[in-house]
Amino acid sequence: MKMLLLCLAILLSASSAALAQEPIPAGKKDSEGLNAQIVAARKATAEKRFADSEAMMAKVTSDDPKLILPWVELGLAQLGLKKYPDAESSFKMALGIDPESIQRAHSDEFYQATDKRDAVAPTATRNSRNAVGGAVNNAQSRTPDIKGVSWASLGEIYAHEGKIKDAEEAFDNAVAAFPQQAAQYRRNETIVFFQVGNADAQFAAAEKAIPLDPMRAALYYFKGQALISKATIDPTTQKMLLPPGCAEAYQKYLELEPNGPYSADAKGVLTGGGIPLKAGKK
Known part of the structure; x- marks a missing residue:
């Protein structure tokens, strides 16, 4: 239990640092309102008020599904709530992937529901939050860090669901999308597999993480x-x-x-x- 709590603290500290970023520059009244909602959602997530964050971002994504960053924030809140299927759909929307078609592609043999750890905020660092480009009309921009955090979060989701191969591929995609954070993604991958109790995947992830850090x-x-x-x-x-x-x-x-x-x-x-x-x- 002591080791588990320490790992959770490591993951949460990484997330808290990312969530403390400055608001997105606003150029219009609508954009200012969006920025305020995103900042409020981040604060709620950082404080583990995941339900509050989910409610705020669910409304934003419902009002305008073309926005990218709110889907990421929604996924982070849902991941904190352990709503893994919902979080998976949100991160796929952020990546521009059709959740239903990808869901059908997953093999049922990899699905083994597990609930071996407490909820934690997603583990990848998000150095840039400018996915909306400062204005709502640029909301379709998918920056490398947005892709990185989305793929890394999917890796965490799949690990919890027992989809080990899918989880490993998702972390690989995170590294490819945003190589600047490769060391942290691999470290997070190692910890997640430790937390879900998959020793083989944990070892493989550690072997990838050690040369980077x-x-x-x-x-x-x-x-x-x-x-x-x-x-x-x-x-x-x-x-x-x-x-x-x-x-x-x-x-x-x-x-x-x-x-x-x-x-x-x-x-x-x-x-x-x-x-x-x-x-x-x-």
Whole structure:
């Protein structure tokens, strides 16, 4: 539970930073009103008042479905409420994808409903919120960061729904759309798969995330934690036999963050495997 709460704090802190951005420049009265509603919705989402944010953006998107940014804000609120099918449709509208046709393309074999974690705000950084271009008549502009956050949010949705391949593809699309945030997208992907309990996907995501952010200690912990499920017990010594790469990942975590939040767990695993702790890591 402690690890889960910490992960949620990591995700929420990233979202809060993105939500604190300046309002969209307004040029007309209608645009000013739209800006005010979007700012209010962001504030509500940042405060976890997801239902309030959803209500505001649902009205805006109903009044003018051609606007892009309100669909993103609506999806963020719905994701916070764990309304995954609704959030999926909203982000697809933001991307210009027909939700119904794409929904039919998903294979039923990937769907396994799961509800293993608390609601969190979407995990991708949104450096630019100018999807409406400052004026309502430019609302069709899909900037790279809008595409990135939409695809990353879809990745989170699919992970919750057990659509692992779809989730991985969505995160890949987020990286391709907005490579400037590739490290954060991959980090978020790793955490999401950790939270839904898919060790194989978690390991694969960590392997992609580490080269992009090699000094991020938690990534090595998540890599080691993903591998620990493959550990066995030596019948003679009764010690854990760690799979290749597992001990090294935990050791690297302790090297970078010897007193970090996962240090006790990492030390326990290494000790259980009969691996001496390095100096300064006791």
